[in-house]
Amino acid sequence: MIVAVHQPQYLPWLGYFDKIDKADVFVLLDMVQFKKNEWQNRNKIKTAQSWQWLTVPVLYKYPQLINEVTINSKVNWQHKQRQALVSNYKKAPYYDRVEGILEDIFSSPWEYISELNIEVVKRLATTLGIDTPIYVASDLGEFPQDPDERLIAITKHFDAGTYLAGMGGRGYMNLDIYNKDGIEVIFQDFKHPVYTQLFGDFEPFMSVIDLIFNHGDNSLTILRGET
Numbered sequence: 001m002i003v004a005v006h007q008p009q010y011l012p013w014l015g016y017f018d019k020i021d022k023a024d025v026f027v028l029l030d031m032v033q034f035k036k037n038e039w040q041n042r043n044k045i046k047t048a049q050s051w052q053w054l055t056v057p058v059l060y061k062y063p064q065l066i067n068e069v070t071i072n073s074k075v076n077w078q079h080k081q082r083q084a085l086v087s088n089y090k091k092a093p094y095y096d097r098v099e100g101i102l103e104d105i106f107s108s109p110w111e112y113i114s115e116l117n118i119e120v121v122k123r124l125a126t127t128l129g130i131d132t133p134i135y136v137a138s139d140l141g142e143f144p145q146d147p148d149e150r151l152i153a154i155t156k157h158f159d160a161g162t163y164l165a166g167m168g169g170r171g172y173m174n175l176d177i178y179n180k181d182g183i184e185v186i187f188q189d190f191k192h193p194v195y196t197q198l199f200g201d202f203e204p205f206m207s208v209i210d211l212i213f214n215h216g217d218n219s220l221t222i223l224r225g226e227t
Contacts, residue, residue, distance in 0.1 A: 001160035002186070005029050005137070005151055007066060008117035010056055011043040011207040012124075014223055015190045019166065020121075021130045021223065022188065025158050028121065030067040030114045031138045036060050041069075041113055043207040047088045048199045051206065054081050058113050067114040067138055078106040085209075092198060094216030098209055101127065124208055129220045148177045155183055162186060193222050 004023035008030055009016060020026045034040055042055035057072035071077075085102060089095055101123045110116040122134055137143065140157055143150045155163045162184045165173060169187055178185050192204050197214055211219045221227055 001025065001158060002162045002164050003027065003155045003158055003160045004164040005154055006166070007032060007035075007040060008114055008121055008136075009039040009043070010041055010113070010117050011054060011120060011209055012039065013043065013205055014192060014208050014211060015167075015188070016121075017125060017128055017130060017208050018190045018223055019164065019188055020125055020132050020134070021128075021220070023132055023164050025135065025160065026132050027135045027137050027140070027154055028118055029137045029154075030118070031065050031143075033063050034058075034060055034066045034069045034113075040066060040117065044205065045084065045088060046197055046199060046203050046206050046210050047084075051203055052084065054084060054207070056113060056116065067112060069113045071110050071113055071116065073109070073111075082106045089198070089209075089213045092213035094213055097216045098127065098212050102209075124212070127212060128208070128223065129217070147172075148174050152178060152181050152183055156181070164188060191225060193225055193227070195222050 001024045003025045004019050005027045006016065006019060006029060008028040036058065041058050042053050044051045045054055057075040057077050059070045059072050105120060118136055125134065137154065143153045151163055161182065163178065165185055165187050167188050167190065173185065175185055194202050195211060195215060197203065197210060211222060215222055
């Protein structure tokens with residue numbers, strides 16, 4: 001069994017869902033330190049002028065954990081993002097495929113960024129047709145603070161023998177610890193597909209909603225590089 005773990009992100013990119021797709025179990029690591037203005041509260045969409053950020057405003061005080069960070073409800077971010085998506089994707093072939101999910105995002109009163117991201121990740125994975133079970137780490141119990149020991153413990157929680165690491169994991173993981181615990185580490189090898197988008201030349205590393213807007217039910221096939 002293969003376990004993958006990642007922080008819950010907002011409207012993640014294609015590689016994030018490739019990782020979910022390649023795992024037998026995926027765990028959203030919500031009880032580690034929040035990183036403001038990385039991927040936990042924003043992501044990119046394609047526009048006629050290249051790309052733009054969609055950012056969820058948060059009330060963050062270092063060193064809060066992801067599941068402790070609240071959304072700044074005084075900022076009208078939902079209306080602005082809804083308008084940005086309508087303006088840039090209304091003419092996309094599969095706009096209706098994502099519209100229901102977005103309406104739920106933009107009409108619900110979210111308090112915590114983790115709750116929003118968890119819902120977004122689960123809904124988008126289902127929309128893509130990915131059936132990997134998704135768990136939330138804080139719901140599973142207590143785990144070690146050391147990053148490697150924590151990942152080993154989560155993997156063992158599911159009686160799994162293999163951990164799927166991100167592409168950059170070789171640079172910071174202590175693989176000897178995993179070997180001693182009998183956990184095989186494999187690394188994601190995601191090759192970003194080129195697909196038809198709106199507005200001219202291809203722009204990589206957008207939110208996965210860009211792919212779904214443009215390709216609908218064929219999105220998972222494209223994500224897997226099967227076209």
